[in-house]
Amino acid sequence: MSIQDIIEGKKQWRAHVARVKALPPDYQIVYKEMQKYLFKVGPVSLSDGPLLPGIxxxxxxxxxxxxGVLELIGTDVAAFCDDLIKDSPTYADAYQEAISGEPGAARK
Structure with a gap:
């Protein structure tokens, strides 16, 4: 990864954050909670994938x-997030594969 890639990534992230700040307060709160949840349990491709910009x-x-934001996603934010990532491999899945010794597991 070059310096230009890092700079471009930061520009894109700042533009993304500016879009979040332009949302009404209730949307901002729910978005930030979704983002926290997805960063904890989310898919491996979260940082460079289309999920957060899609949300x-x-x-x-x-x-x-x-x-209203709850009209869009319902009252269970975690369940909504889980539905979004249900077919995506997560870090937890990768860890489970690594410790179970299943074929195809990433070994270090």
Whole structure:
């Protein structure tokens, strides 16, 4: 990874954060809770994948339609997040494979 890649990544992240800050307060709270949850249990490809920008797009559409955030995702934020990542390998899955000795497990 070059310095230019790091700088570009930071620019993209700052633009993403600015979009989050432009959301109404209730959307911001729920987004930040989702982000915390996904960073803890989320998919391996979370940092460079389309999941967080996709959630932000979904939220922006909800704001434009005048819907409340809980109308979009329901009252169980964790369940909503789990549905989003149900088919994605997570760090927990990779760890389970590594300790169980299953074929295809990453070994160091």
């Amino acid at each position: 932000l797009d979904f939220f922006e559409e909800g704001v434009a339609e005048g819907k």
